[in-house]
Amino acid sequence: MTKRNKNGGETNETCPCGSGAARRACCGPYLDGAVVAPTAEALMRSRYSAFVEGRREYLLRTWAEETRPQVLELDPEQRWLGLGIRARSAGGPEDEVGEVEFVARSRVRGRGQRLHERSRFRRVDGQWFYVGGTLLGKPPA
Numbered sequence: 717m718t719k720r721n722k723n724g725g726e727t728n729e730t731c732p733c734g735s736g737a738a739r740r741a742c743c744g745p746y747l748d749g750a751v752v753a754p755t756a757e758a759l760m761r762s763r764y765s766a767f768v769e770g771r772r773e774y775l776l777r778t779w780a781e782e783t784r785p786q787v788l789e790l791d792p793e794q795r796w797l798g799l800g801i802r803a804r805s806a807g808g809p810e811d812e813v814g815e816v817e818f819v820a821r822s823r824v825r826g827r828g829q830r831l832h833e834r835s836r837f838r839r840v841d842g843q844w845f846y847v848g849g850t851l852l853g854k855p856p857a
């Protein structure tokens with residue numbers, strides 16, 4: 717197995733999504749393709765973890781076909797600092813759609829960034845997909 721980043725392969729590391737759980741008990745099995753995320757929030761968290769780990773193929777695989785970008789460029793200079801879930805609606809194991817509102821903080825070349833988004837998800841054949849999102853919060857002054 718290829719090591720993807722400095723944290724790759726450790727079994728007791730905490731999950732990049734900040735849940736406080738071990739990676740293997742949180743986003744790890746989703747990222748590794750062992751199981752699919754059961755809820756919209758679980759998928760959202762695993763996609764955040766995928767950004768942290770630079771897992772481009774996971775991001776594309778969990779993106780709804782109609783909104784999936786042709787090419788996804790990840791900025792290697794972007795350091796993800798934390799994820800906070802603000803609100804959620806539907807998105808449970810029996811739902812067809814769901815929304816998760818979150819704030820993700822990062823730093824790029826010394827500049828702090830804050831992404832506040834309400835994301836929309838859809839479940840197809842038991843698998844959740846990211847459909848799109850609405851940016852929230854104040855634009856920078």
Ligand SMILES: [Zn+2]
Nearest residue numbers: 731733742743
């Ligand atoms: Zn996680």
